[in-house]
Amino acid sequence: MKAINKLRILVLFWMLPAIAIASEGGVHLDKAPINLKDTAALQRGAKLFTTRCLACHSASYMRYNRLRDIGMGEAQIKKELELPEDVKLGSTMQAAMDASAAKLAFGVAPPDLSVIARSRSADWLYTYMRTFYAAPDRASGWDNLAFPSVGMPHALADLQGELKLQVETHEGHTTRKLVLDKPGSLQPAEYDAAIADLTNYLVFMSDPSKLVRPGLGYLVLGFLAVLLVLAYALKKEIWKDVH
Ligand code: HEC
Numbered sequence: 001m002k003a004i005n006k007l008r009i010l011v012l013f014w015m016l017p018a019i020a021i022a023s024e025g026g027v028h029l030d031k032a033p034i035n036l037k038d039t040a041a042l043q044r045g046a047k048l049f050t051t052r053c054l055a056c057h058s059a060s061y062m063r064y065n066r067l068r069d070i071g072m073g074e075a076q077i078k079k080e081l082e083l084p085e086d087v088k089l090g091s092t093m094q095a096a097m098d099a100s101a102a103k104l105a106f107g108v109a110p111p112d113l114s115v116i117a118r119s120r121s122a123d124w125l126y127t128y129m130r131t132f133y134a135a136p137d138r139a140s141g142w143d144n145l146a147f148p149s150v151g152m153p154h155a156l157a158d159l160q161g162e163l164k165l166q167v168e169t170h171e172g173h174t175t176r177k178l179v180l181d182k183p184g185s186l187q188p189a190e191y192d193a194a195i196a197d198l199t200n201y202l203v204f205m206s207d208p209s210k211l212v213r214p215g216l217g218y219l220v221l222g223f224l225a226v227l228l229v230l231a232y233a234l235k236k237e238i239w240k241d242v243h
Contacts, residue, residue, distance in 0.1 A: 027145045032126035032199045036211060042070040043080075045201025048194060050081040050093065052155055053113065056102055059093040061114035062205050069211055070204065106140065108151040117199070117206035126199045129156070130192065133163040133178050145178065160184045160191045 035041065046067055049059075064087070067077050074089060095102070095110065103109040117125060124146060131145035132154035140153040143165075154160070161184030168175050186194065204211070 027127065027131070029121075029123040029127045029146070030130070032122040032203075033196050034122050034200055034203050036200070036204055038200065039071040041197045041200050042204055043067075043072060044194070045197035045199070045204075046070065046072070047080055048198045049113075049201050049205075050083075054093055055096050055155070056106075056110040056152075057113045058095040059114045059205060060112050062093050062208070063090055064093065065089040066208055069208055106151040106153075110152065113202065113205075115206040117203040122199050122203050125202055126195060129195045129198065130160070131163075131178060132157070132160070133165045134181065135165075145176070156184075156191075156194075158184055159186045159194065160188075 064077055064081070064083070065074070067081075068074075072080075077083070077089060097105075097110075099109045120128075128144060128146040132142050133145070134141065135143035138149075140151065142150070142152075142154045142157075144150040144152075145165075161180055162182040163178040164181040166177050166179055168177075180188065184191065
């Protein structure tokens with residue numbers, strides 16, 4: 001009897017990943033083209049993030065001056081990110097909108113996005129930002145394939161335009177696809193590239209020291225190698241007279 005219970009628990013654990021995947025809403029995730037060495041892309045992503053997303057979301061673990069890690073100078077940070085005069089470069093990224101006011105407006109408070117790439121994954125974010133579609137029956141007017149019944153309106157609709165959901169049934173199979181209904185200011189390929197930059201930035205932000213860590217590793221290994229040579233020379237020197 002006990003053995004059977006153990007077996008049940010084991011089977012449940014085996015199935016856990018499958019259950020977790022199923023609860024993601026069943027949408028196919030597109031692969032995000034992440035390249036943390038591409039500083040130009042990271043800078044474009046940072047600009048899109050600070051000018052568009054900070055209206056509602058915060059990134060409380062991220063300081064503006066940390067953007068130096070992706071090659072931005074102080075003047076550039078102030079100018080390109082359109083920071084208000086009173087914002088100091090050493091301060092963390094705070095939402096323009098008050099959290100309780102946002103909750104009232106959208107039904108849910110917009111979560112902090114500092115480490116969102118770790119909780120959601122780059123591919124999920126890349127898909128999410130490209131699968132908003134018009135849903136006139138919803139309060140916000142929008143829904144999303146990756147996040148059904150999302151409380152967030154499509155913040156980049158002016159760039160992407162408006163997508164419409166098309167549901168087709170063929171021999172018992174339903175396919176859901178999004179088609180461009182009203183074009184935005186960017187071509188679809190340009191919009192995908194902009195979201196790739198934004199996702200790249202979100203991945204950088206969720207672990208900024210990732211950029212310096214490999215270099216630091218080599219430095220430590222180099223130091224240990226030098227130490228090894230010195231220690232060996234010292235050992236020889238000390239034992240010279242004994243042998
Ligand atoms: C008008 C306000 C507003 C703007 C602007 C906005 N968001 Fe949101 N966002 C929200 C709200 C509200 C939610 C919570 C949705 C929910 O839980 O149903 C949300 C949720 C999210 C989520 C899902 C978080 C999670 O895992 O639950 C992500 C990712 C996100 N936003 C990214 C962005 C990005 C990137 C931008 C900038 C391009 C942006 N948002 C701009 C209001 C906004």
